[in-house]
């Protein structure tokens with residue numbers, strides 16, 4: 001059911017428009033308001049999918065009603081209804097965020113098309129929002145500091161595309177969280193995200209790990225096996241610690257990126273794969289390139305979008321929220337009482353000389369929950385926080 005509100009002071013026009021719209025589709029539920037003030041009251045109380053609003057009305061004109069709707073519920077599309085003398089105003093309302101306008105007397109086809117398109121757009125916005133809500137709690141990125149806001153903003157823009165992303169930053173700063181958020185907010189989120197820690201796999205095994213192998217291709221390969229690229233088909237592959245990948249594996253990854261196909265070790269059969277590639281490293285790849293350890297062409301293929309995750313020391317504003325977040329998780333995981341942190345304790349932790357790794361903050365919070373007073377004080381921090 002699509003709920004539509006019609007704000008129009010002329011009863012005759014209201015009647016006609018309501019009939020045209022309601023007759024078009026029996027899932028359209030049209031309600032009426034005879035002026036802007038009544039209309040706004042209804043909007044506050046109910047959730048509409050679309051609003052049609054006349055421009056020239058007594059009490060409150062359509063421009064003001066539109067302004068108020070944009071403040072109250074900016075996601076609802078608004079179609080303006082313009083009379084003879086107010087075409088210029090109608091164009092101006094589009095700049096203020098109106099979805100479209102129709103002229104009186106309304107052209108039937110144009111009216112119904114505009115209504116249909118506006119409702120489709122609303123549906124898209126709703127689906128997008130539901131998708132966003134789906135970011136798993138486990139990978140929630142805590143923080144409202146400027147650098148984190150910037151990163152979240154970039155992720156929102158980049159996630160729905162297939163662009164490759166290189167995530168850089170020191171150890172334990174949240175690079176993996178960024179990768180998960182990119183996948184969770186993308187159209188690929190229904191398919192798997194496959195993670196490969198390139199530093200943890202011996203160089204002679206990495207090719208087989210990534211691309212699979214056929215039986216007998218090397219000692220120990222006693223059956224055919226698919227690799228991570230195949231496993232990630234339709235989804236995302238996350239190549240963590242890519243700076244530690246051998247040059248020969250880099251050459252193969254480059255081919256997979258250039259041609260969207262791979263072949264299993266020991267086979268010359270090509271397999272097409274549809275995989276989005278995300279990569280992360282704590283190394284300075286520019287330096288690795290200069291020293292001949294990383295392929296420059298691969299770098300350019302991977303770093304279409306570059307997301308640089310800052311060290312904890314460059315986002316100290318987030319420390320109080322991170323402390324509360326970790327304290328709640330740790331208390332729950334370990335079944336212990338949740339203690340509070342005094343203001344003094346929090347500001348001491350905010351000024352602390354961190355390595356930059358967020359895991360260190362988490363460990364300190366855990367230590368303080370175990371060893372500190374019921375309300376953790378600045379003295380507790382002095383006594384127990386140091387490494």
Ligand SMILES: Nc1ncnc2c1ncn2[C@@H]1O[C@H](COP(=O)(O)OP(=O)(O)OP(=O)(O)O)[C@@H](O)[C@H]1O
Nearest residue numbers: 140141142143170171172173174175176177358359
């Ligand atoms: N913004 C954040 N909000 C909440 N937790 C965070 C945040 N950033 C990092 N963490 C936590 O810090 C830890 C390290 O994060 P993550 O593994 O994503 O870092 P990384 O940069 O990928 O680390 P590494 O370089 O060791 O691979 C994780 O437990 C993660 O949940």
